Amino acid sequence: MTENKQPKKIKVIIADDHALLREGLVKILSIEPNITVVGEAEDGNQAIELTRSKDVDIVLMDIxxxxxxxxxxxxxxxxxxxxxGVIALTIHDQEDYLFEMIRSGVSGYVLKDVSPDELIKTIRDVAAGQSFIPPSLITKVFQEFNRMTAQNEQPHRRYGLTGRELDVLTEIARGLSNKAIAKKLYISEKTVKNHLTNIFQKLGVSDRTQAALLAIKKNIVDI
Structure with a gap:
């Protein structure tokens, strides 16, 4: 008599700094018999440590x-x-990170308002070696790729700035506050602060004044 083998369980780590969101994801995934959550992380460092110490197939990674x-x-x-397999979790005003996440090695990219069924399907597909980007973002991928190709020789590309980081840096050089930048670019102030952290790191500066001076001096922005 042939023994029926149970499908291998997909082992998942959830990395997100919001406890309620993690709890919700755990509840959704716990319903699936072939998916098990083996760890939760509040930041990137914890996600790395859990991946090192656990037998894991998928990391749901907040940006x-x-x-x-x-x-x-x-x-x-x-x-x-x-x-x-790493699946990026994002809200709508973080979609400008899409291309950078793809370059970092993610296999899937889903918005946080994705339906449970779509999320589970994405986890299964990525665990099976496939990749997933929502159809609504495919055009954005090609647009960003074409823009990076066209602007490859421009100064800001030497620093690895994304298109949205360049937008934020331009407004910094123009003297706008975080609140004003958020309003102008239709993003949250928290997202502006996150962009600033990345900009400072990439430019090797410690504050917005240094960033603005460097941006003008190196012709990174056009004001």
Whole structure:
């Protein structure tokens, strides 16, 4: 008599700094018999440590987290355990990170308002070696790719700035406050602050004044 083998369980780590969101994801995934949550992380550093210490297949990775963001955490995880699939979790005003997350090695990219069924399908697809980007973002991928190709020789590309980071840096150089930048670019103030953290790191500066001076001096922005 042939023994029926049970499908291998997909082991998942949830990395997000919002406890309520993690709790909701755990409840959704616990319903699935072939998916099990093996760990929760509040920031990128914890996600890396859990991936090192656990047998894991998938990391659901929030992009903006304290201490170490999802982009940098993904790069480290993929360099150490390339077989682990990383699925980026994002809200709408973080979509400008899409191309940077793809470059860091994510296999999936989903918005936080995704339906439970779509999320579960994405986890299964990525665990099976496939990739997933929402159809609504495919055009954005090509647009960003074309823009990066066209602007590859421009000064800001030497610093690895994304298109949205360049927008924020331009407004910094023009003297706008975080609140004014958020209003002008239709993003939250928290997102502006996250962009500033990344901009300072990439430019090697410690405050917005230094960033503005460097941007003008190196012709990174056009004001």
């Amino acid at each position: 903006n987290m304290p201490n170490l963001n999802g982009i940098e955490a993904t790069k480290i995880i993929k360099s150490e355990k390339p077989h682990v």
